[in-house]
Amino acid sequence: MIDFTLRISVFLFVFTLLLIWQWRCPRASLLQWRQRWRHNIVLLMLGALCVRITQPFLLSMVALFSQSFGLFKNIDLPYWSVILLSILLLDCLIYWQHRLFHGVPFLWRLHRVHHSDPELDVSSAIRFHPIEIVLSLVIKAIAVLLLGIPIEAVLIFDVLLNASAMFNHTNARLPSQIESLVQYLVITPDMHRIHHSRISEETNSNYGFFLSIWDAIFRSKREKALQGDENLNIGFPGTKTYQPDSLKDILIMPFQAFKKSDFKKRSR
Numbered sequence: 001m002i003d004f005t006l007r008i009s010v011f012l013f014v015f016t017l018l019l020i021w022q023w024r025c026p027r028a029s030l031l032q033w034r035q036r037w038r039h040n041i042v043l044l045m046l047g048a049l050c051v052r053i054t055q056p057f058l059l060s061m062v063a064l065f066s067q068s069f070g071l072f073k074n075i076d077l078p079y080w081s082v083i084l085l086s087i088l089l090l091d092c093l094i095y096w097q098h099r100l101f102h103g104v105p106f107l108w109r110l111h112r113v114h115h116s117d118p119e120l121d122v123s124s125a126i127r128f129h130p131i132e133i134v135l136s137l138v139i140k141a142i143a144v145l146l147l148g149i150p151i152e153a154v155l156i157f158d159v160l161l162n163a164s165a166m167f168n169h170t171n172a173r174l175p176s177q178i179e180s181l182v183q184y185l186v187i188t189p190d191m192h193r194i195h196h197s198r199i200s201e202e203t204n205s206n207y208g209f210f211l212s213i214w215d216a217i218f219r220s221k222r223e224k225a226l227q228g229d230e231n232l233n234i235g236f237p238g239t240k241t242y243q244p245d246s247l248k249d250i251l252i253m254p255f256q257a258f259k260k261s262d263f264k265k266r267s268r
């Protein structure tokens, strides 16, 4: 219960701060925020419901096997270093999971819901198809079990990841002097915008959600948009203007095979 209260309090606090930031210094004018917010909030609620249903099962599975199982349970390291290493490993896992969701066609069908947001702001961070949320939860549970990650590290990481994902989707920009410094360590809004480009070359870069070191190490970091930030076309990759019009369009998106003609017919 403390766990849930802590998560929700940090979420609301960070969300409100970022909302004020993008409201006071917007980087782009958001023309469709009403419809997008409606969609994104419903997706958040559906995702939360699915987590509520699957999490107890996954937690009991992890609790059942985690007494002596897992890497960290069997090596003798100071507690603080286990926490630190766990956070690093979980973030690296999220980076590769994200790459996998872009590279494997049936996973991309799920993840493209996140990329179908035609504008970016703090609410885009909660736009995920419920099936992707459940799959991510299962992948994380397996990693926690295999690595023997302490529950405290999972909680710290979840809070960090959540806050950082909201930060890098915010419709605002850091002052340029700070931007290049922050980019060395964490993914900034400037970097993550490039990942939301409609140009596939750009979409397939900057996969990190928290630390930017993985993009640097695994050579997927892109500091500048191909045609400059002002010409960055945000939205569904591979299309010029397509965007889902309704919540139904979004929910059935993973089960749809799009053809080029669909994009023409359905684009605005």
Ligand SMILES: [Zn+2]
Pocket: 098, 102, 111, 114, 115, 195
């Ligand atoms: Zn992505």
